[in-house]
Amino acid sequence: xxxxxxxxxxxxxxxxxxxxxxxxxxxxxxxxxxxxxxxxxxxxxxxxxxxxxxxxxxxxxxxxxxxxxxxxxxxxxxxxxxxxxxxxxxxxxxxxxxxxxxxxxxxxxxxxxxxxxxxxxxxxxxxxxxxxxxxxxxxxxxxxxxxxxxxxxxxxxxxxxxxxxxxxxxxxxxxxxxxxxxxxxxxxxxxxxxxxxxxxxxxxxxxxxxxxxxxxxxxxxxxxxxxxxxxxxxxxxxxxxxxxxxxxxxxxxxxxxxxxxxxxxx
Amino acid sequence: xxxxxxxxxxxxxxxxxxxxxxxxxxxxxxxxxxxxxxxxxxxxxxxxxxxxxxxxxxxxxxxxxxxxxxxxxxxxxxxxxxxxxxxxxxxxxxxxxxxxxxxxxxxxxxxxxxxxxxxxxxxxxxxxxxxxxxxxxxxxxxxxxxxxxxxxxxxxxxxxxxxxxxxxxxxxxxxxxxxxxxxxxxxxxxxxxxxxxxxxxxxxxxxxxxxxxxxxxxxxxxxxxxxxxxxxxxxxxxxxxxxxxxxxxxxxxxxxxxxxxxxxxxxxxxxxxxxxxxxxxxxxxxxxxxxxxxxxxxxxxxxxxxxxxxxxxxxxxxxxxx
Amino acid sequence: xxxxxxxxxxxxxxxxxxxxxxxxxxxxxxxxxxxxxxxxxxxxxxxxxxxxxxxxxxxxxxxxxxxxxxxxxxxxxxxxxxxxxxxxxxxxxxxxxxxxxxxxxxxxxxxxxxxxxxxxxxxxxxxxxxxxxxxxxxxxxxxxxxxxxxxxxxxxxxxxxxxxxxxxxxxxxxxxxxxxxxxxxxxxxxxxxxxxxxxxxxxxxxxxxxxxxxxxxxxxxxxxxxxxxxxxxxxxxxxxxxxxxxxxxxxxxxxxxxxxxx
Numbered sequence: 006x007x008x009x010x011x012x013x014x015x016x017x018x019x020x021x022x023x024x025x026x027x028x029x030x031x032x033x034x035x036x037x038x039x040x041x042x043x044x045x046x047x048x049x050x051x052x053x054x055x056x057x058x059x060x061x062x063x064x065x066x067x068x069x070x071x072x073x074x075x076x077x078x079x080x081x082x083x084x085x086x087x088x089x090x091x092x093x094x095x096x097x098x099x100x101x102x103x104x105x106x107x108x109x110x111x112x113x114x115x116x117x118x119x120x121x122x123x124x125x126x127x128x129x130x131x132x133x134x135x136x137x138x139x140x141x142x143x144x145x146x147x148x149x150x151x152x153x154x155x156x157x158x159x160x161x162x163x164x165x166x167x168x169x170x171x172x173x174x175x176x177x178x179x180x181x182x183x184x185x186x187x188x189x190x191x192x193x194x195x196x197x198x199x200x201x202x203x204x205x206x207x208x209x210x211x212x213x214x215x216x217x218x219x220x221x222x223x224x225x226x227x228x229x230x231x232x233x234x235x236x237x238x239x240x241x242x243x244x245x246x247x248x249x250x251x252x253x254x255x256x257x258x259x260x261x262x263x264x265x266x267x268x269x270x271x
Numbered sequence: 272x273x274x275x276x277x278x279x280x281x282x283x284x285x286x287x288x289x290x291x292x293x294x295x296x297x298x299x300x301x302x303x304x305x306x307x308x309x310x311x312x313x314x315x316x317x318x319x320x321x322x323x324x325x326x327x328x329x330x331x332x333x334x335x336x337x338x339x340x341x342x343x344x345x346x347x348x349x350x351x352x353x354x355x356x357x358x359x360x361x362x363x364x365x366x367x368x369x370x371x372x373x374x375x376x377x378x379x380x381x382x383x384x385x386x387x388x389x390x391x392x393x394x395x396x397x398x399x400x401x402x403x404x405x406x407x408x409x410x411x412x413x414x415x416x417x418x419x420x421x422x423x424x425x426x427x428x429x430x431x432x433x434x435x436x437x438x439x440x441x442x443x444x445x446x447x448x449x450x451x452x453x454x455x456x457x458x459x460x461x462x463x464x465x466x467x468x469x470x471x472x473x474x475x476x477x478x479x480x481x482x483x484x485x486x487x488x489x490x491x492x493x494x495x496x497x498x499x500x501x502x503x504x505x506x507x508x509x510x511x512x513x514x515x516x517x518x519x520x521x522x523x524x525x526x527x528x529x530x531x532x533x534x535x536x537x538x539x540x541x542x543x544x545x546x547x548x549x550x551x552x553x554x555x556x557x558x559x560x561x562x563x564x565x566x567x568x569x570x571x572x573x574x575x576x577x578x579x580x581x582x583x584x585x586x587x588x589x590x591x592x593x
Numbered sequence: 594x595x596x597x598x599x600x601x602x603x604x605x606x607x608x609x610x611x612x613x614x615x616x617x618x619x620x621x622x623x624x625x626x627x628x629x630x631x632x633x634x635x636x637x638x639x640x641x642x643x644x645x646x647x648x649x650x651x652x653x654x655x656x657x658x659x660x661x662x663x664x665x666x667x668x669x670x671x672x673x674x675x676x677x678x679x680x681x682x683x684x685x686x687x688x689x690x691x692x693x694x695x696x697x698x699x700x701x702x703x704x705x706x707x708x709x710x711x712x713x714x715x716x717x718x719x720x721x722x723x724x725x726x727x728x729x730x731x732x733x734x735x736x737x738x739x740x741x742x743x744x745x746x747x748x749x750x751x752x753x754x755x756x757x758x759x760x761x762x763x764x765x766x767x768x769x770x771x772x773x774x775x776x777x778x779x780x781x782x783x784x785x786x787x788x789x790x791x792x793x794x795x796x797x798x799x800x801x802x803x804x805x806x807x808x809x810x811x812x813x814x815x816x817x818x819x820x821x822x823x824x825x826x827x828x829x830x831x832x833x834x835x836x837x838x839x840x841x842x843x844x845x846x847x848x849x850x851x852x853x854x855x
Contacts, residue, residue, distance in 0.1 A: 049772035049773065049774060049775075050743075050772055157631075186630035186631055186799065187630060187799060187800070187801070187840060187843040187844065188630060188839050188840060188843045189630075190843060191842065191843040213772065213773065214773075215773070216844075253774060254773065254774060256777075257773045257774045257776065257777040258773055258802075259776075259777075259780070259800070259802040259803045259805070259806045260802060260806070261801060261802040261805050261829065261841070261844050261845065265784075265805075265806060265807065265808070265809070265825070486689065487684065487686060487689035487690055488689055488690050488691055488692050488693070490645060490684075490690075491682070491684055491690040491691070491750070492692065492703075493645055493676070494643055494645060494676055494677065494681070494682040495676060495677035495681075495703060495704055495707060495753065496673045496674060496675070496676035496677035496678055496704070496707050496708060497673070497677075497703075497707055498673055501707070506692050506695070509692075509694050509695075510692070510693065510694055513694075583694070584694060585693075585694055585737045585739075586693065586694075586737070586739050589737065589740065
């Protein structure tokens, strides 16, 4: 069965300030996202996880390899097929304060994807906007307000609503919780789980937080220095990690209730 | 890393040469298009010139050729080291320029140094407590300096200090009379230039300092137990200097044009006056070289600014693309 | 022995109370964790301990006593003498907390120049030793902050903070901006140094799990108020306040699968 989204031997290099002169953001990365699952891409800063997500969305060109949407090579999509791809795979970003145009009302920001794809008339769009807001726990009346009137958690809900409004099959979430308070994070995670079930979505969830990944993912792929170090079902990764880096990563996470650290000791 | 700096300087020197070339053509064109024929001036000065003499003079000065061929001829001789002779002074241009250049350098140099010495400490002090009485007083002083046109200020100073109080002479360099006279003659022109320049620098220093003081690392330094002075002079100022240095270097061009005006007001024999007189007197060669020199000075100041900036900011010096 | 006593501290920004009637005490050598989300006031408390509040802040009431010294009333000179020498502070964004145009060696040497009139050569020598102690090779002392990684910058800050062996270290979200593997190293280092120097610590974080591995006692803050405090085991094992429970749930959620509410 063809995966919904797949990376095949993706490599991307930047000219950077490493001693050798180039930074390898993606190093022969192959990965697949199956329909209906939540795959968490876990890694620290510089691991390449955001670059991989952008490559899979066709937002960043790669030096070699292919990103596939179903059977099609994303790089070859044009016109209608490209638009169809964009409708099918949406994205939610990390910073709720930067992802909404501060000069547009929430309703206009939400209606924008519909306008771009030529869906519905004014009335239809208004209806869809109201429905989208309600599905993320806000009210239809919020459409008239400006983004700055909302808290970080609420803005992230709006961003999720915007991702949903085109009725996508899959959503890429790039560190959607990192900028939020811990109690809010839990609410958003619950919302995301709900929406996934109701609308039969597929999630590609990028995070540096192993705890979050464990809470929401079916499968986890661990990235380090541009490579997929290990991938597998969530519980297997946590209970029986195979790679050294994975073990190191898991061991580094502070555990609630484990008591005070011993320190390095002398 | 060293060779990057050399490459940088080399490319900038090349750019400077290209700009000079373009400038030389533009200036030549402008001067050539000006009304007033030097030959006519000669005729009015010496009515006994015959039409033959006129024709001969025209040929000698090449004035019977079209503009562009005259330019090329000039360029040719200039590149081989012959910058021509000044008509007004009847001597080679380089010889004539020397003393004027020195005078202007003295005027600009002293004003420049003075304005830095005054503006930076005042700017730091003003930034210490924005909105305080001291700050507002300093700000007012800065605005006054910026707003007063140089020519007006010069005239005012002459009226007060030369005419009413007879403290300082209104013109000349006083060179003949020794050190003390030279300084007295410089006083008013320097004060004129300095007041304006100080105002500009003061504003930039103050805002750069305020901006720097707002950054997080300042709080961390205070947390180490540093006094306010330590924080401002050892940490804030070095960081604030980065943008200020750029401004200082860029204002050099403005300093030069200010000097031009000041020299004229005070009849101070510097480059400014020389350029003015040569333009008015249709002395092509002198005016051209004078203006080109002004261009060189400005470009050199810009290059110095870039190099200084790179030297001061380790992030640029050691190569950081962040 | 009580080293630090905060009594009914209230800090206001305009009409908003950022910190309201906050009280706690800290003994020598012990660690207090201050936990809260954004807007809880925990960073304001930290700043108040060193009297480094922004100019817009007003301390309405309360006292902060450090080893008998009234922080609010002490003259500025005395406070400058305390800062960096007896009370030190490290911050969240190591990029933003170091002077970008000064070498790390000079920045670690600075406390020696500020307190106790060491010569420059002496101070730099000490700085080299400190850098090694925190895991940065001494030959990197001539590097500038931008040439170091986030973890190394944080270590630099720690080196400068412990230079004069302070009695109290205030750590304001020291690992929040760091990767989790780097965080582990920094936290281990802090505990190590604490044992070696015998200093007390106020450890501020929004991460309950991190605090639970660092602190003896914990105070949970919400909207400027301490809602619950006590020994770490007690507060986290048998929370009284619903907000503490909410934080615990949120922390725990992240180690088990989430079921959708329907």
